[in-house]
Amino acid sequence: MSTTDESHRHATATAATGVDTVSLDGRRGTARDAALDSIGFDPTAPLLQVDDLQVEFRTRDGVAKAINGVSFSVDEGETLGILGESGCGKSVTAQAIMGILDTPPAYVTGGRVVLRGVDLLTLPEETRRRVRASKVAMIFQDALSSLNPVFTVGYQLGELFRQHRGYSKQDAKKEAVGLLELVGIPAAADRVDDYPHQFSGGMRQRVMIAMSLALDPDVLIADEPTTALDVTVQAQIMKLLADLQAERNMGLILITHDMGVVADVADKICVMYAGRIVERADVHSTYKSPAHPYTQALLRSIPRVDLKGQELDSIEGLPPNLTQLPGGCSFHPRCTYARDRCREDEPPLYDVDGERQSACHFYAEVLGQ
Amino acid sequence: MSETQIRSAAAAGHRRGDVVLSVKDAVKHFPITQGIVFQRTIGQVRAVDGVTFELRKGETLGLVGESGCGKSTMSRVIMGLVPATSGSVNLLGEELVGMKERELRRVRRNVQIIFQDPYASLDPRMTVGGIVGEPFEIHPDAAPKKDRKRKVQELLEVVGLNPEHYNRYPHQFSGGQRQRIGIARALALRPPIIVCDEPVSALDVSVQAQVVNLLERLQAEFDLSYVFVAHDLSVVRHISDRVAVMYLGKIVEIGDENQIYEHPTHPYTQALLSAVPVPDPAVRGHREQIVLQGDVPSPANPPSGCRFRTRCWKAQDICAEQEPPLLRRGASDQLSACHFAEELDVVHAVH
Numbered sequence: 001m002s003t004t005d006e007s008h009r010h011a012t013a014t015a016a017t018g019v020d021t022v023s024l025d026g027r028r029g030t031a032r033d034a035a036l037d038s039i040g041f042d043p044t045a046p047l048l049q050v051d052d053l054q055v056e057f058r059t060r061d062g063v064a065k066a067i068n069g070v071s072f073s074v075d076e077g078e079t080l081g082i083l084g085e086s087g088c089g090k091s092v093t094a095q096a097i098m099g100i101l102d103t104p105p106a107y108v109t110g111g112r113v114v115l116r117g118v119d120l121l122t123l124p125e126e127t128r129r130r131v132r133a134s135k136v137a138m139i140f141q142d143a144l145s146s147l148n149p150v151f152t153v154g155y156q157l158g159e160l161f162r163q164h165r166g167y168s169k170q171d172a173k174k175e176a177v178g179l180l181e182l183v184g185i186p187a188a189a190d191r192v193d194d195y196p197h198q199f200s201g202g203m204r205q206r207v208m209i210a211m212s213l214a215l216d217p218d219v220l221i222a223d224e225p226t227t228a229l230d231v232t233v234q235a236q237i238m239k240l241l242a243d244l245q246a247e248r249n250m251g252l253i254l255i256t257h258d259m260g261v262v263a264d265v266a267d268k269i270c271v272m273y274a275g276r277i278v279e280r281a282d283v284h285s286t287y288k289s290p291a292h293p294y295t296q297a298l299l300r301s302i303p304r305v306d307l308k309g310q311e312l313d314s315i316e317g318l319p320p321n322l323t324q325l326p327g328g329c330s331f332h333p334r335c336t337y338a339r340d341r342c343r344e345d346e347p348p349l350y351d352v353d354g355e356r357q358s359a360c361h362f363y364a365e366v367l368g369q
Numbered sequence: 370m371s372e373t374q375i376r377s378a379a380a381a382g383h384r385r386g387d388v389v390l391s392v393k394d395a396v397k398h399f400p401i402t403q404g405i406v407f408q409r410t411i412g413q414v415r416a417v418d419g420v421t422f423e424l425r426k427g428e429t430l431g432l433v434g435e436s437g438c439g440k441s442t443m444s445r446v447i448m449g450l451v452p453a454t455s456g457s458v459n460l461l462g463e464e465l466v467g468m469k470e471r472e473l474r475r476v477r478r479n480v481q482i483i484f485q486d487p488y489a490s491l492d493p494r495m496t497v498g499g500i501v502g503e504p505f506e507i508h509p510d511a512a513p514k515k516d517r518k519r520k521v522q523e524l525l526e527v528v529g530l531n532p533e534h535y536n537r538y539p540h541q542f543s544g545g546q547r548q549r550i551g552i553a554r555a556l557a558l559r560p561p562i563i564v565c566d567e568p569v570s571a572l573d574v575s576v577q578a579q580v581v582n583l584l585e586r587l588q589a590e591f592d593l594s595y596v597f598v599a600h601d602l603s604v605v606r607h608i609s610d611r612v613a614v615m616y617l618g619k620i621v622e623i624g625d626e627n628q629i630y631e632h633p634t635h636p637y638t639q640a641l642l643s644a645v646p647v648p649d650p651a652v653r654g655h656r657e658q659i660v661l662q663g664d665v666p667s668p669a670n671p672p673s674g675c676r677f678r679t680r681c682w683k684a685q686d687i688c689a690e691q692e693p694p695l696l697r698r699g700a701s702d703q704l705s706a707c708h709f710a711e712e713l714d715v716v717h718a719v720h
Contacts, residue, residue: 085573200664201436230435230600232661235644239660257574260603260646264653283650301578303607305645306652306716308626311585312607314578318543334575 036130045117047251048097048136048219049073053111055089055096057322058104064322066092066106068275071349074219074251081266081283082255083298085319089275090255094221097253098138099128115219134164137212141224143204147196153180153207154192160214179210183240202233206240213244219251226261238265259302263287271295274320274330277349281356291358291367293335329360337362389561389594390424390447390480395456395466397442401669414669416442418618419456421695426561429588429595431609431626433602433641437665439618440598444564447596448480449473461561478508481555485567487547491539497550498535501525504557511558524553527590529583545576552583556591564596569604581608602645606630614638617668617676620695624703634701634710637677643715655718675708683709 055067067089074080084090095101097113099120113120115135120128140146148156157179158172167175173192180188183206196204205225212220222241226234242265245252256262262269262283269286271279271294279292290296300313317334320326326333332342341361349357352367360366398413417439424430432440445451446458449465458465463476481504484490491500502521505512512520522532528549539547548568555563565584569577581604587593599605605612606626613623614637622635633639640659647656661680666672672679678688687708697703698710 085575202664231602231644232435232640233664235658235660238646258646259574259648263648263650264646266650287648287650298574299648301575302648303581303603304647304649305603305606305630305642306647308606308630312578312582314582315575316579318545318576319573 036134039118039123039127039131041115041135042117046073046114047075047116049112049114050093050097051112051114053093053096053113054109055092055101055106056109057106059323062323065275065325066322067096069111070270070272070275070277071111072270072277072280074253076218076251077246077249078268079245079252079254079266081262081269082253082272083257083259083262083269084272085257087274087319087322088272090272091223093272094138094223094253094255097221098132098136099125100132100138130164133160133212133217134215135217136219136221137215137217138221138223139205139208139212139225141227143201143208143228144196146208147204149196152193152195153199157192157207157211157214160211164215175214176210179214180207182213182244183207183210185210201229202236205229205233205237209237209240209244213248216248217250219253220245221253221255223255224257225254227256227258234261241265259298271298274325275322276330276359277357278331278359279357280349281352281358285356289367291352291356291363292360293337293362293366294331296366296369297334297336337365385425385427385592387426388423389426389461390596391457391459392423392447393421393457393459395420395443395446395458396454397439397446397451398454412669415618415671416668417446417453418668418671420615420618420620422613422620422623424562424594424596426594427588427592428610429597429608431605431612432596432598432615433600433605433612434615435600435641435665437617437668438615439668440615441566443615444482444566444596444598447562448482448564449477474507478504478511478558479560480562480564481558481560482564482566483548483551483555483568486571487544487551488539488571490551491547493539496536496538497525497530497542500539500550501553501557504554508558520557521553524556527556527587528553543576544572545579548572548580549583552580552587556587559591561592562594562596564598566598567600568597570599570601577604584608602642614641617665617671619676619706620704621677621707622703622705623695624701628701628703630716631714632701632703632712633715634698634703634705634712635677635707636681636683636709638705639713639715640680645716647716652718657713657715657719659715675706677707683707685709 051071053067053070057064057066070093072080082090096108108121154173154176157176161167161172161175177188177192180192185191185203185206199207226237254266266283268282270277273294279286279295286295290299297315301315303312315334320330328343328345329347332338347359347361349359350363352358352363395417396419397417398415400410401412401414402408403411420443434440446453453466460476461479498521501524502517505517522535525532530546530549569580572580588595597605597608609626612626612629613620616637622629622638633642640661643657643659663680666679674690674692675688678684693706693708695704695706698705701712
């Protein structure tokens, strides 16, 4: 965070304290929240719908279609797993929903991100800032580099309340302690004045979760929340996330490359490849009988802790370069089902059985396998 | 292959099943110092604290544990890259502990390493030919100068790269291909033992299987012994014949892959395995779930007695007083360092 940004925030915070009406009961419903209400969110509308999202990166080497027509929805209390390898566009999708893409080089060129009936992409930046953290929040993979090393954890957590709710420093700190307790940090009242480097990796990720939950968001996006952690700590964090989600009835978007983590927590799943969703279904049917050759190949290529397998079926080749996508289906150079048609026709997201979709011309054949 | 003749002389006499590496009570402590000019030692980080195991020809020993458990230090001790504080590391009949640096240099050709990060472990200013051929510069007797280019190209072919890419630079390759370059370099001196330090954890899911399959093919082809260090327990199960589980500088359980995964007896092994997600939503909620509390204690000040007792749900008074030795316990075949060792199935759906 730059110094100018910081001082700007302080200026707005001071200006805001003047107008904020601090009510007796828990101090909710300040002028800031009223500003949020004026956006016109409709509590009866579906929680989050992403519709035909398009994002491109304009680089010196050409235009990379990072996201090419991605659509999905998340409801209250539902967990959507977005599965894919690095470069498939899963993190860019999250950043586009949050509105934190770096522009340039990234540009949202089409589609809608509709939260409770309001298309976030049409909102002015200042309004979107109010939506971030209070309606849609995000947990990042690398907690150490996502936290500011020169401020205490309590200060950074409190900043949300000072900025969005106009709390005083003392009140903000009290909230911060409460949040640290919520995510299971022992001796929270003492640790609130510690700096990020004084926490272990798992504890830091808990601080990140506390931060994302601070303003009671409706949708939580977790981008590889446990990739940097050991497996026992991963289990702790995933359990914490699941408990908090159930308690608050949030919509959770879990972005990961780990097929095991998705199988453990997701209700439905989107598999992404080269900027597109190639399979979208409920998690049970995807794992039982995948409808896209890529999902099928992924499932056959990973070893399992509960089985001593034979040789792994590896997927030959590499994910494509997004500036030079192959014609037709992007997966065809690595696909065992590929025919002439796959090289020419880009498959749409076919409806398989009303519940699931697959972007493969020959999904019926894949399902039969 | 024509290269079998340059196989290291030390390895030639060993047959499948012979012990090629024997580690006994290996200890590696790193001093914690204070002061700049007059440094005083104020403590020891007990990274490896009495580790004993054997590695046989042609087998893969998986070394698992969480970060900070000493598995990477252990692999560096095996390679003679960090000298052990005490204990014995016997490599093909030669004792590494206390050996002079010159001698070590000669012996070290028998153990090579594949690193985790294929981006950081290859010099960006060297060509692939230079990188894979560098072991021949250090051990000139391994290949005469005029043969080197041919040998390097053969190596590239063995690991599935195009020999014509000899003059390319690392940045022209993808992550998986770079890891193949690292593997070719490790194979160059035909070592009988290769330490694989998290060789696939930096790779994409769809590329991991390619590299795992390559490692298995090379093992069969060249009769290699692997020490496979990793935190991904699914990959370790797939590739290992035997598995050692480490916690805070000690092995807490060691045995055949099947014993460790199907019948773990140490609470730490059980917790570790139960935490690994299975890629099958059908078993969700039907497996034993052990969620450990807290973090690993500091190796500078490990708990008394059993080191795992601070996070263990079975801990009793005896655990704080007596350190449980690594023994065969009950009916199971593997060695377990727990006073209350008891089998528990944690990887399969049980209810």
